[in-house]
Amino acid sequence: MIVTLIDKSNKMIKSLAPLSILVGGIILMMYFHTIGYFAYDISIGDGLYLISIAATFGMLYIIFIGVMTCAGLTVTNRLIWKPLNNLLNFIEGKFGVKNILNDALDFKVKTEPVMWLLGTIGTIWILLMSVDQISKFDLKGIISLLSTTLFCALGWNGLNDIFSSERQKSISLMTLFILPLLLSGANTSLMNGTMRLLNIRQEHITIHLKKPYIAYAKEYGFNGSHSDFGDEYLKYTNFNAVFTGPGKSTVISPQNDKHTTLVIPNESLVIIKNKKTQSK
Numbered sequence: 001m002i003v004t005l006i007d008k009s010n011k012m013i014k015s016l017a018p019l020s021i022l023v024g025g026i027i028l029m030m031y032f033h034t035i036g037y038f039a040y041d042i043s044i045g046d047g048l049y050l051i052s053i054a055a056t057f058g059m060l061y062i063i064f065i066g067v068m069t070c071a072g073l074t075v076t077n078r079l080i081w082k083p084l085n086n087l088l089n090f091i092e093g094k095f096g097v098k099n100i101l102n103d104a105l106d107f108k109v110k111t112e113p114v115m116w117l118l119g120t121i122g123t124i125w126i127l128l129m130s131v132d133q134i135s136k137f138d139l140k141g142i143i144s145l146l147s148t149t150l151f152c153a154l155g156w157n158g159l160n161d162i163f164s165s166e167r168q169k170s171i172s173l174m175t176l177f178i179l180p181l182l183l184s185g186a187n188t189s190l191m192n193g194t195m196r197l198l199n200i201r202q203e204h205i206t207i208h209l210k211k212p213y214i215a216y217a218k219e220y221g222f223n224g225s226h227s228d229f230g231d232e233y234l235k236y237t238n239f240n241a242v243f244t245g246p247g248k249s250t251v252i253s254p255q256n257d258k259h260t261t262l263v264i265p266n267e268s269l270v271i272i273k274n275k276k277t278q279s280k
Contacts, residue, residue, distance in 0.1 A: 020058025072153030
């Protein structure tokens with residue numbers, strides 16, 4: 001039994017590895033697009049490091065899809081989609097307004113304990129990702145996160161229960177993997193979290209810039225203060241390093257303006273992590 005389990009695990013890993021690199025590469029390109037920078041001055045070793053980052057992105061995204069699918073088939077199906085479908089069916093019977101979502105919302109709630117465990121983890125993940133959106137009253141973001149569980153559940157059912165043709169299965173696969181990436185807003189949290197985990201993204205930091213890049217920062221309206229690193233440096237607080245490698249440059253951004261980024265050569269800046277950040 002153990003040998004069979006190991007064999008199945010090896011086959012799964014072999015099949016998921018190319019997919020994870022492909023999906024991770026897409027997410028990595030999206031991250032570069034978000035920060036307005038692409039690491040072009042890289043060595044062969046840096047290129048291999050980027051591939052490993054892409055694989056990490058991909059594996060985390062596949063895990064995300066897995067728990068969102070379980071959430072869609074269990075928790076959110078029982079708490080949201082089933083009651084919503086019953087309400088729409090009641091309105092259809094009472095007022096004659098056709099329930100056009102019945103085919104999408106009418107699917108069975110899974111009862112397997114493992115599915116419920118993973119579904120609960122997925123629901124908790126949604127709640128954690130929604131905290132910032134709730135504070136900003138971003139109802140659209142919260143709805144899109146919950147809708148992710150529905151798309152994942154539909155994609156899973158399409159692959160396993162409903163559709164038979166290869167074309168329909170391809171559509172289900174696209175629904176399962178692509179729509180959540182585009183609609184959930186999860187890609188931003190996934191990208192930032194992975195970059196923090198790999199220490200490529202560092203937040204709430206103090207930066208010491210060296211001349212002539214002090215003038216570069218001043219052009220963007222950033223005025224530094226005295227630096228203990230010498231007269232050639234100025235100190236800047238409340239910044240994020242959104243990309244610290246691989247490559248020969250670092251991309252920094254003020255905490256209160258994520259759309260403004262400055263590309264600084266590594267030898268022209270010093271990054272100091274704040275003590276509060278280090279203690280976390």
